[in-house]
Amino acid sequence: MHASDTAPDAVKILISGGFGVGKTTMVSSISEIAPLRTEETLTEASAGVDDLTGVEKKATTTVALDFGRITLTPDLVLYLFGTPGQQRFWFMWNDLAQGALGGVVMVDTRRLESSFAAIDFFEQRGIPFVVGANSFDGRQFYSAEQIRSALSLGPGIHVTIFDARDRSSCRDILLTLVEHVIATITASA
Amino acid sequence: MSRPEELQGFSASSGYGRLVRPFTLTGGRTQPVRNVFSLITLITAVEVSDGPDNRSLQPEHHRILRLCPRPIAVAEIAAHLDIPVSVTTIMLSDLLDAGRISARPPIQAYSGQSHKGQSYNGPEIALLQKVRDGLARL
Numbered sequence: 236m237h238a239s240d241t242a243p244d245a246v247k248i249l250i251s252g253g254f255g256v257g258k259t260t261m262v263s264s265i266s267e268i269a270p271l272r273t274e275e276t277l278t279e280a281s282a283g284v285d286d287l288t289g290v291e292k293k294a295t296t297t298v299a300l301d302f303g304r305i306t307l308t309p310d311l312v313l314y315l316f317g318t319p320g321q322q323r324f325w326f327m328w329n330d331l332a333q334g335a336l337g338g339v340v341m342v343d344t345r346r347l348e349s350s351f352a353a354i355d356f357f358e359q360r361g362i363p364f365v366v367g368a369n370s371f372d373g374r375q376f377y378s379a380e381q382i383r384s385a386l387s388l389g390p391g392i393h394v395t396i397f398d399a400r401d402r403s404s405c406r407d408i409l410l411t412l413v414e415h416v417i418a419t420i421t422a423s424a
Numbered sequence: 425m426s427r428p429e430e431l432q433g434f435s436a437s438s439g440y441g442r443l444v445r446p447f448t449l450t451g452g453r454t455q456p457v458r459n460v461f462s463l464i465t466l467i468t469a470v471e472v473s474d475g476p477d478n479r480s481l482q483p484e485h486h487r488i489l490r491l492c493p494r495p496i497a498v499a500e501i502a503a504h505l506d507i508p509v510s511v512t513t514i515m516l517s518d519l520l521d522a523g524r525i526s527a528r529p530p531i532q533a534y535s536g537q538s539h540k541g542q543s544y545n546g547p548e549i550a551l552l553q554k555v556r557d558g559l560a561r562l
C-alpha cells in the first residue's frame with residue numbers, strides 16, 4: 236500500500252449545461268489528454284409498484300460522461316467531467332456530485348431553458364457553481380446582467396461570457412469558479 | 425486463465441453486454457466490497473516481487489494492472505477498458521483485496537454550508553488554493 240503515499244491528490248469540477256451547449260468542447264479545449272468517455276449504469280427506484288407482482292419496478296439506464304484531466308502540479312490533478320445533457324438522469328448522479336469542488340454551468344443564450352435543470356442540480360445539492368455563456372455566433376447579444384436576471388440567479392453567482400473553444404477562456408472560468416468557492420468558504424467560516 | 429463460463433459475457437453483442445458481463449466478471453456481485461472507489465480515486469499497481477498467485481485474476485484484472493503503473497483515476501481505467509464504472513470498481517475491489525493495487529480516494533475534508541445554506545462537501549481550503557494557483561499558472 237506504500238504507493239498511495241506518493242499518489243497525487245485528485246479534485247474534480249463538473250462541466251454541465253443543456254444538450255449541445257459546448258461541454259465536450261470545453262473539456263477538449265483545456266484537457267491535457269484527448270477527452271475520454273465512460274459509461275455508468277444508474278438504477279432508479281421507480282415510484283410505481285408493479286400491479287401484477289407487487290414488486291417495485293426499477294429502471295436502469297446507462298449514461299455516458301466524457302472527461303478530461305489537467306495535471307496542475309506533480310501532486311495535484313484536476314479532472315473535468317462533462318455531465319450528460321439528458322436532464323432526467325441528473326438526480327441519479329450521486330457519485331458525480333459527491334466531493335465535486337464545484338461546477339461550471341454552460342448556457343446558450345439562444346435557448347437558456349436547456350440549462351435550467353443543470354442550475355437546479357447545483358442549487359439543490361448546494362454545490363458552488365458559475366455560469367458561462369458560450370458565444371456561438373462569435374458574439375454575445377446579452378450582457379452578463381441580463382443573463383443573470385433571465386436565469387433568476389442571485390447576485391452571488393458569477394456569470395461570465397466565454398468561448399468554450401478557447402483554452403485561456405476556459406482556464407479563466409475555472410479560475411473564477413475556484414476563487415468563488417474559496418471566497419464562499421472563507422465568508423462562511 | 426479464466427474458466428470458459430466466466431468469459432461468456434465478453435462477446436455479448438453490441439455495446440458492453442451489460443446484462444451479462446457485470447455478473448460474470450464479478451462473480452455475481454453487484455456492489456464493490458468497499459466504497460473507496462469514487463470516479464477520481466487514484467489507482468496505482470503495487471509491485472509484487474515474489475511471483476504472485478495470479479490464479480484468481482481474470483484477464484481484465486491484468487488489463488487494469490497494466491493501466492496503472494502510475495496513478496490513474498478510476499474513470500480513466502473504466503474508459504480505457506470500455507466497461508461501466510460500476511463494474512470497474514468491483515474488479516478494483518478484487519485487486520485491492522489481493523494486494524495488487526493501492527487506492528487513494530479524494531480528500532473531502534471541508535464540509536460546511538454553501539451560500540444557500542445547503543451542505544457542501546468539497547475539498548478543504550488549502551487544496552482549493554493549490555488548485556487556484558495551479559490554474560493561474562496554466
Ligand SMILES: Nc1nc2c(ncn2[C@@H]2O[C@H](COP(=O)(O)OP(=O)(O)OP(=O)(O)O)[C@@H](O)[C@H]2O)c(=O)[nH]1
Pocket residue numbers: 253254255256257258259260261317319320369370371372373397398399400
Ligand atoms: N461558435 C461556437 N461554437 C461552439 C462553442 N462551443 C461549442 N461549439 C460548437 O457547438 C457544438 C456542440 O458542442 P459540444 O461541445 O459537442 O456540446 P455538448 O454540450 O458536449 O453536447 P452534448 O454532449 O451532446 O450535450 C459543436 O459543433 C461545437 O463545435 C463556442 O464557444 N462557440
Ligand SMILES: [Mg+2]
Pocket residue numbers: 258259260301317
Ligand atoms: Mg458532449
